[in-house]
Amino acid sequence: MQNLYYEVGSLDKRCYEKFSLTEDLLMEHAASNIQEEIEKRFKKGSSVLIVCGSGNNGADGIALARLLYKKYEVKLYIAFELKSKMAKLQLQRAELLGLKTVDELSSCDVVVDCLFGTGLNKDLDRVSQELIENLNGFDSFKIACDIPSGINPKGEITTTAFFADLTVTMGALKQALYSDMAKDYIGEVKVANLGVQREVYEIQTNVFLLDKGDLKLPLRDKKDAHKGSFGHLNVIAGCKKGAGVIAAKAAFGFGAGLVSVICHDNIDLPYHIMQTHKLAQNCTAIAIGMGLGLYDEKEIKEILNTNLPMIIDADLFHENITLNILEKEVVLTPHPKEFCSLLKLCNLADIKVEELQRDRFFYVKEFCKKYPKVVLLLKGANVLIAQKDKIYVNPLGSAVLSKGGSGDVLSGLVGALLAQGYSAIDAAIHASLAHTIAASNYKKNNYSLIPSDLIEEVKKL
Numbered sequence: 423m424q425n426l427y428y429e430v431g432s433l434d435k436r437c438y439e440k441f442s443l444t445e446d447l448l449m450e451h452a453a454s455n456i457q458e459e460i461e462k463r464f465k466k467g468s469s470v471l472i473v474c475g476s477g478n479n480g481a482d483g484i485a486l487a488r489l490l491y492k493k494y495e496v497k498l499y500i501a502f503e504l505k506s507k508m509a510k511l512q513l514q515r516a517e518l519l520g521l522k523t524v525d526e527l528s529s530c531d532v533v534v535d536c537l538f539g540t541g542l543n544k545d546l547d548r549v550s551q552e553l554i555e556n557l558n559g560f561d562s563f564k565i566a567c568d569i570p571s572g573i574n575p576k577g578e579i580t581t582t583a584f585f586a587d588l589t590v591t592m593g594a595l596k597q598a599l600y601s602d603m604a605k606d607y608i609g610e611v612k613v614a615n616l617g618v619q620r621e622v623y624e625i626q627t628n629v630f631l632l633d634k635g636d637l638k639l640p641l642r643d644k645k646d647a648h649k650g651s652f653g654h655l656n657v658i659a660g661c662k663k664g665a666g667v668i669a670a671k672a673a674f675g676f677g678a679g680l681v682s683v684i685c686h687d688n689i690d691l692p693y694h695i696m697q698t699h700k701l702a703q704n705c706t707a708i709a710i711g712m713g714l715g716l717y718d719e720k721e722i723k724e725i726l727n728t729n730l731p732m733i734i735d736a737d738l739f740h741e742n743i744t745l746n747i748l749e750k751e752v753v754l755t756p757h758p759k760e761f762c763s764l765l766k767l768c769n770l771a772d773i774k775v776e777e778l779q780r781d782r783f784f785y786v787k788e789f790c791k792k793y794p795k796v797v798l799l800l801k802g803a804n805v806l807i808a809q810k811d812k813i814y815v816n817p818l819g820s821a822v823l824s825k826g827g828s829g830d831v832l833s834g835l836v837g838a839l840l841a842q843g844y845s846a847i848d849a850a851i852h853a854s855l856a857h858t859i860a861a862s863n864y865k866k867n868n869y870s871l872i873p874s875d876l877i878e879e880v881k882k883l
């Protein structure tokens with residue numbers, strides 16, 4: 423798990439004040455980290471186009487040009503009149519070496535984007551957009567300095583952005599790199615050490631980036647065990663019964679000792695999954711909402727009123743009945759449209775999906791401020807999992823999962839972990855990790871996954 427920051431300007435400032443490091447020194451490290459990445463990948467003499475803007479992102483680029491000069495064929499392109507004091511100083515240093523700037527863009531082995539970094543404070547004008555689109559058209563290895571130009575501090579892309587193969591980000595990971603919109607643009611992400619180790623540079627944060635190593639599987643280490651030791655999940659199947667059946671199968675494959683589906687019609691279930699008409703006496707967790715459709719209000723109210731661990735999904739995000747349980751530690755797993763509906767039900771916001779996607783972190787924080795016990799898992803290209811003031815970002819998802827039924831598998835996985843005694847936040851985190859890692863292990867064409875494939879991959883984690 424790594425720390426994420428909305429802004430790092432204050433961390434840079436802390437370096438100057440607390441460790442007596444200068445801006446110049448930090449910038450030298452920023453540039454030399456990109457130099458290292460280029461030297462690892464490209465042999466001497468390769469051509470490197472460095473495109474610089476007017477601020478300190480541009481200054482990083484000019485410093486990089488100086489570091490590469492003579493070993494590589496450096497083409498330094500200054501796109502705008504330099505404004506920052508450091509950019510002017512870096513250009514002076516480069517010119518003293520004899521390094522000349524170029525007036526035209528031409529395709530090179532490497533393109534380094536140093537147009538805008540964390541200082542992007544307005545929409546790109548036409549000139550900047552065309553410049554970025556031009557660079558995107560080059561068949562070069564593309565490196566973004568700090569953040570691909572065009573992504574603003576919220577992670578929003580209002581017009582266009584640089585398509586990086588590699589982003590070398592300075593000092594610490596920025597939250598903006600992990601918005602859904604940024605996902606296609608950042609490429610591989612490396613953090614540059616700016617003169618002190620990350621442990622020293624970074625301060626306490628409430629936003630975290632999950633990685634594969636964080637996954638805790640429900641492995642059974644106890645030898646003296648029986649099926650009751652691993653809980654009993656009750657899945658409430660609604661009108662679209664298939665959703666409940668998929669969730670039940672996923673839960674069984676992810677370690678729940680017993681799984682029952684509550685359904686009033688006869689359904690086709692594998693022999694190891696039971697069908698009942700009411701909650702089992704020994705039920706340890708409930709999964710409800712997927713495929714619910716029309717329902718008997720009294721029955722659903724009774725189920726929601728139990729104090730058992732619960733995962734709530736899909737149709738219930740459109741129902742007032744859900745408001746009654748938001749003071750409890752339940753797991754909610756909405757996709758963006760369902761979350762918009764929930765925000766409206768809670769009187770928090772009346773927004774469209776596009777607005778939510780522009781500022782997912784903000785709306786998740788607002789919701790969790792109002793309902794601090796709830797664990798919210800907001801689906802998306804990067805899943806956000808939040809409780810109270812903490813947000814965990816799972817960036818491991820991929821388009822393989824963009825299929826009907828994937829969400830029902832996730833509900834089953836969360837339910838399985840709740841049934842086995844995981845806390846609500848741990849169940850959401852580890853189910854989401856298992857779900858996304860399983861999908862990334864799927865070897866067939868990325869359009870072909872069906873829920874049973876996903877469950878098979880979960881079994882092999």
Ligand SMILES: NC(=O)C1=CN([C@@H]2O[C@H](COP(=O)(O)OP(=O)(O)OC[C@H]3O[C@@H](n4cnc5c(N)ncnc54)[C@H](OP(=O)(O)O)[C@@H]3O)[C@@H](O)[C@H]2O)[C@@H](O)CC1
Nearest residue numbers: 434448449452477478479538539540541542543544545568
């Ligand atoms: N601080 C440190 O210690 C370290 C900082 N480091 C580096 O500094 C970077 C931050 O530098 P920064 O703050 O100078 O901002 P930057 O991203 O260069 O952009 C600002 C310039 O762009 C302009 N501009 C903005 N939007 C625009 C638009 N849409 N269209 C056109 N112009 C626009 C804006 O113009 P203005 O608003 O002034 O009119 C201003 O001139 C950071 O990402 C990292 O790479 C590292 O070296 C590590 C040490």
Ligand SMILES: [K+]
Nearest residue numbers: 535538569571
């Ligand atoms: K950049």
